[in-house]
Amino acid sequence: MTQKVVVIYSGGMDSFTVLHRAIKDGYQVFPLSFDYGQRHKKELDYAAGVCAELGVEHKVIDISAINQLIGGSSLTSDIEVPEGHYEEESMKQTVVPNRNMILLSMAVGYAVAIGANKVYYGAHSGDHAIYPDCRPEFVQKMNDVSAIANYEPVEIYSPYLTVSKIDILTDGLTMGLDYKQTWTCYNGREKACGKCGACQERLEAFAENGVPDPLEYES
Known part of the structure; x- marks a missing residue:
């Protein structure tokens, strides 16, 4: 019987690649998306279509x-989205407090409920500078907790944790x-702006x- 895995799937290019990596790895995938009040739902629409x-x-x-x-984040509140590369100080405005701990916790619970032993998660090295909940030490500590939080241990697996978006795209x-x-x-x-940190990093990867x-793109 094919093993089950939960994939946190936003609809963006990283999680899209992670989803297909899990399929390529031979797992039965259960994609899980979240509406956490983000400023738009376009990613979720793309995820549903895929x-x-x-x-x-x-x-x-x-x-x-x-x-x-x-x-309080520009992704969830009426705050203008900053432009520029991810590594710029202004991109801290896009941090949603404790988001990934919350989402991973629910994904682990879902994994336990359906008998999956792994959660695929799309953190990568390009996120480390700005997003604390994408760093290797965060993923490791979440794994430590995930191993003891239930009777059934669940691994949080980040296949691209130590590589860049460029490498993720290469694999895809x-x-x-x-x-x-x-x-x-x-x-x-209607079109991607081409100026926000997410667009800039995506365009760089291509x-x-x-x-x-x-x-x-608009420009």
């Missing part, structure tokens, strides 16, 4: 009420993935891989 095409069970969990507690292109099925931009307009980004 899961429908793959024919896999996809859960989208509405936890938007939590925004009453963890607001090797798998033949179509990144037109992903949305990365922090703004939810440039470094020598292939054009299939998404349309």
Whole structure:
């Protein structure tokens, strides 16, 4: 019997690659997306489309009420999205307090409930400078807790934890993935803005891989 894994799936290019990496690794995937009150739902729409095409069970969990507690980020509140690269100080405005600890905790609970022994999670090295809950020490400590929080230990697995978005894209292109099925931009307009940190890092990854980004951009 094929082993089950839960995949935290936002609909962005990193989690899209992680989802297909889990499939490539031979697992039965259970993608899990969250509506946590983010400023737009375009990523969730892209995630739903991919899961429908793959024919896999996809859960989208509405936890938007939590925004009453963890607001104050430009991703969840009426604060202008900063422009520039992820490593710039201004990008700290995009940090959502404790987000990944909350999402991983629920994903681990879901894994236990369906008999999965692993949660795939798309943290990578490009996030380390700005996002504390994407750093290796955070993932390790969450793994320590996950091993003892239930009768059934669940591993939190981050296949790209020590590599960059460039490398993630390289792996995805090797798998033949179509990144037109992903949305990365922090703004939810018709086209990607091309200026926010998420767009900048995505465009850099495509440039470094020598292939054009299939998404349309405003500029």
